[in-house]
Amino acid sequence: MAILDPSPANIMVAADAILAGELVCIPTETVYGIAADATNAEAVEKIFSAKNRPADNPLIVHVSDFIQLDDIVAEWTEAADLLANRFWPGPLTLVLRKSEFIPDSVTGGLDTVAIRMPDHAVALELIEACGVPLAAPSANRFMRLSPTRAEMVAPEIAERVACILDGGPCRVGLESTVVDVTSNNVKILRPGGVSRGEIQAALGRPLGDAPPDGPRRSPGNYDRHYAPRAAVRVVDEVPEAAVGLIFGEPTSSRQIRMPMDPEAFASTLYAAMHLLDSQKVEEILVQSPPDEGPWEAVWDRLRRAGGER
Ligand code: TXA
Ligand code: MG
Numbered sequence: 001m002a003i004l005d006p007s008p009a010n011i012m013v014a015a016d017a018i019l020a021g022e023l024v025c026i027p028t029e030t031v032y033g034i035a036a037d038a039t040n041a042e043a044v045e046k047i048f049s050a051k052n053r054p055a056d057n058p059l060i061v062h063v064s065d066f067i068q069l070d071d072i073v074a075e076w077t078e079a080a081d082l083l084a085n086r087f088w089p090g091p092l093t094l095v096l097r098k099s100e101f102i103p104d105s106v107t108g109g110l111d112t113v114a115i116r117m118p119d120h121a122v123a124l125e126l127i128e129a130c131g132v133p134l135a136a137p138s139a140n141r142f143m144r145l146s147p148t149r150a151e152m153v154a155p156e157i158a159e160r161v162a163c164i165l166d167g168g169p170c171r172v173g174l175e176s177t178v179v180d181v182t183s184n185n186v187k188i189l190r191p192g193g194v195s196r197g198e199i200q201a202a203l204g205r206p207l208g209d210a211p212p213d214g215p216r217r218s219p220g221n222y223d224r225h226y227a228p229r230a231a232v233r234v235v236d237e238v239p240e241a242a243v244g245l246i247f248g249e250p251t252s253s254r255q256i257r258m259p260m261d262p263e264a265f266a267s268t269l270y271a272a273m274h275l276l277d278s279q280k281v282e283e284i285l286v287q288s289p290p291d292e293g294p295w296e297a298v299w300d301r302l303r304r305a306g307g308e309r
Pocket of ligand 1: 058060093112136138139190
């Protein structure tokens with residue numbers, strides 16, 4: 001496996017691999033994905049084994065064009081139309097009724113499919129070159145941190161892919177917001193790159209969460225997820241000698257200063273935890289960010305990173 005520049009020639013190499021049923025790691029604006037031809041059930045199976053991911057945890061299908069939706073979606077809704085027009089390409093995933101065209105392995109047997117149009121030129125060019133939508137979960141092993149740099153892709157993943165396209169550091173730095181738009185009762189299934197406030201403003205009304213213990217509407221939402229090897233704990237103050245992410249001036253090389261802005265914080269969070277993790281630390285303390293709406297996705301990831309093992 002090689003890390004390749006995303007030159008037009010290398011994008012063609014990657015497209016050939018995808019169309020031959022192989023896997024490719026791709027950059028997106030959120031995190032790196034591990035991609036396969038979404039219409040090829042055998043290729044999709046390879047994603048689950050590379051990630052060690054349970055088969056009932058559905059994948060996101062990535063498109064480069066609205067026209068591709070005709071094949072994938074059985075029922076397009078008004079809410080989907082509003083949100084896709086407002087936020088695509090971008091870090092928003094829409095859950096809709098699926099067509100027959102998408103194999104059951106992609107959706108973990110659900111009758112819905114999660115779709116997004118990524119805001120990254122390399123991802124869009126690759127999807128276009130393939131001429132098929134790409135199924136791509138984050139390119140991490142099950143439950144671990146998602147990579148936000150090509151070099152962060154774990155060796156166990158790297159050895160299973162034809163190549164890694166290097167699109168540089170991911171701008172958003174955590175995963176897309178997953179929204180159920182199968183009906184007018186729009187629900188956020190996973191907070192992410194587009195905030196609740198932005199979605200509510202686009203819809204012109206407030207919206208609720210999916211009931212966490214209701215029917216398993218979003219099977220990938222585990223208490224522990226997006227986690228480094230080290231334990232993660234959110235605290236009011238990180239002591240001077242401790243390893244951690246802080247807002248103030250670092251007092252050792254094992255402290256990383258984080259920006260006091262939710263988008264800037266999100267954009268470096270996984271890379272910062274990855275850096276400390278690679279120093280084989282036992283615990284990472286994170287200075288508590290404000291408990292305010294725009295920090296919702298960051299809080300979600302911090303809770304899961306420190307979730308029960
Ligand atoms: O930013 C992202 O979304 C990244 C990049 C690569 O696009 N992808 C990503 O995929 O985070 P993944 O597989 O790690 O997370 C997708 C989550 C699943 O765990 C599940 O919770 C939800 O999306 N999901 C997928 N299909 C669904 C469906 N049909 N119904 C409800 N939730 C679904
Ligand atoms: Mg993931």
